[in-house]
Amino acid sequence: MYAIVEIGGKQYKVEKDHFIYVYRLEGAEGSAVTFDNVLLLADNNQYQVGAPSVAGASVSGKILEHLKDDKVTAFKKKRRKGFRKTVGFRQSLTKVLITSLN
Structure with a gap:
C-alpha cells in the first residue's frame, strides 16, 4: 500500500515505515504530523484518485530530525573585469518517518 501526498508544494510517494526528506516543517523532533492532502491511495490493484484530493484520507508521520x-x-x-562572486546555499530539511496511511 502506498500514497501520493503533497507536502510543501512537492509530491512524494510514501509507504508505511519509510523515511522521506521534506522542506523544513514546523514542530519539534519526536512530534507527530498529519498530511491531509492525499492525491492518490493505492492498495494492491485498487486505486483511489482524488479530485484534487481523496476525501477522508490522511497520512501520519513522526518528525525524526531537522x-x-x-x-x-x-x-x-x-x-577581464576582475568580478567574481560565490554564493552558497543549504536547504533546511526535515526527516519524517511515515507511521500510517489512513
Missing part, C-alpha cells in the same frame, strides 16, 4: 542538505554553490564571473 537537518540541512548538501551545499549548492553558485559562481558568477565577468571576464
